[in-house]
Amino acid sequence: MKLLDLYAKLKKDINVIEKELERSIDVDHPLLRDASLHLLKAGGKRIRPVFVLLGGKFGTYDLERIKHVAVPLELIHMASLVHDDVIDDASTRRGQLTVRSKWDNRIAMYTGDYIFAKALSIVTKLANPAIHQIMSKALVEMSIGEMEQIRFFYHTEQTVRDYLLRIKRKTALLLAISCQLGAMAAEAPDRTAKLLYKFGYFTGMAYQVRDDLLDLCGTEKELGKPPGSDIKQGNITIPVIFALQNPELRPDLLQELARIQACDGQTDVSRFLDMIRQSEGISRAEALASKYIDKAIGVLQELPDIQAKKDLVGIAHFVGNRTY
């Protein structure tokens, strides 16, 4: 598998980032340290640091500088997860207890606040105000996105555009600035950083569309949780929006959605899943993800043919085809 090769190649640097992540939350407060460390140890693919490292290869690669971007971006991701878990009443994530279920919602909220603050404080070690600005603006957008998600719960009249703006804020933006800030920390040319932003953005959009597809089409074994958890939370994703556009399917689907909402998601959703799986919502969403991947690879053309470019193409293909 190509992706594993990539991680193997970057392993030494990823290990440095991992150590720095641990060091960054080694606070002299037992509860805060335990909760943060629990969150860190729950793992994840560290895709944001990987994007930062690869972005850095397009400039003067200096891990000592680049880490001051890679660590905060992963911390921001972690902090947003812990706040999400409060909202979603989630008791597990990636098979591990969440902070809010191992401790409580208060601890989860303050752990998130602490990690957000820590992220922004680490990046200030780079004396480049433009980097600080990009990161804090992304945080503003992300927090608006969180609210948008609540606003659009069970909102059957939302448009494709509503959805796309939401996943941009929720997922794509942080991946976009990971590529961009990696390049900026390595003092790559402005144009390079801009193109890498676009690559991260398009890949992130594809990633979220595929993630939303998986929640509808995957099996419990593949997902590590039952399918349909999005709709149980009220989260209407793009295959559903596409399916609702079919006038023959729409009335039945609206009725089923109203039923699920009336139970506040505490109901069997297999009929809903069957309806979506048999609709053209799936193939249209798959086509959308592929379109984003093509765009992502397209923007890389202009960049020099270094190994990092090949690695980014490999990641994009992987995201386009991911089945878990």
Place this chain on the structure above:
Amino acid sequence: MKLLDLYAKLKKDINVIEKELERSIDVDHPLLRDASLHLLKAGGKRIRPVFVLLGGKFGTYDLERIKHVAVPLELIHMASLVHDDVIDDASTRRGQLTVRSKWDNRIAMYTGDYIFAKALSIVTKLANPAIHQIMSKALVEMSIGEMEQIRFFYHTEQTVRDYLLRIKRKTALLLAISCQLGAMAAEAPDRTAKLLYKFGYFTGMAYQVRDDLLDLCGTEKELGKPPGSDIKQGNITIPVIFALQNPELRPDLLQELARIQACDGQTDVSRFLDMIRQSEGISRAEALASKYIDKAIGVLQELPDIQAKKDLVGIAHFVGNRTY
């Protein structure tokens, strides 16, 4: 009243800050805007912006620059209040419904996240990385302080030092950097900014000690809420810590505290209040507040005798004598 005179004198500039505060949260998201505006309109003394403005008078006073510090510092204060209200299950603050009771805890959490992010993004308009660093580091300390507060609920073995470190993080630090960053945004000399930091710190410590005294000694009419709300939350403040040091009072007081804790604060606390009011905890805490005020005024000596210095002395005296 001297303090009103000061506000009258700064009124034009405070109004500019007030407008900027409104503009800063004028986000294209109805719920987020309403919640943020609700929070803003609940008011407050805007003491952080006042400290920023006065700090700025020691350098090249330019409101267009200084506002990029004054607005974020007030926003950080607002965001920390909205997250505090989630933790405290508070339904009103300053006689207004809190965000969490008008909407819900989820909205309150994300409104806080949004306002924190917005604060950090506004300050990046000043291309001075040192200012960004001071602000984000203060946020880290503040979030540790929030957790400390939870950890020390009903913790009768805590020391004076535990308490002082906690109120430093909770209150004094943000006031300290308000003075300091006002000076830095106005490019005042480093030494001036450092002294102003100390002034804000000492005044902030006195402010919180007096605040904690008021909660024990004030009447419901003066406070706008019944006295004893700190202990009902489990928050053991300095007069109580001092009172516990009295070996004759200690056993009874411990018993009373255990009783309150067993009821999770949902009980009459008048006996507890009487015990504290009759103890030397009150006079010792008053003496501590006065000592901080003396120190605050002391550090100003070295600064030039401009009007802003007189205003800061006036504020310090006001804080030292505040009875509401």
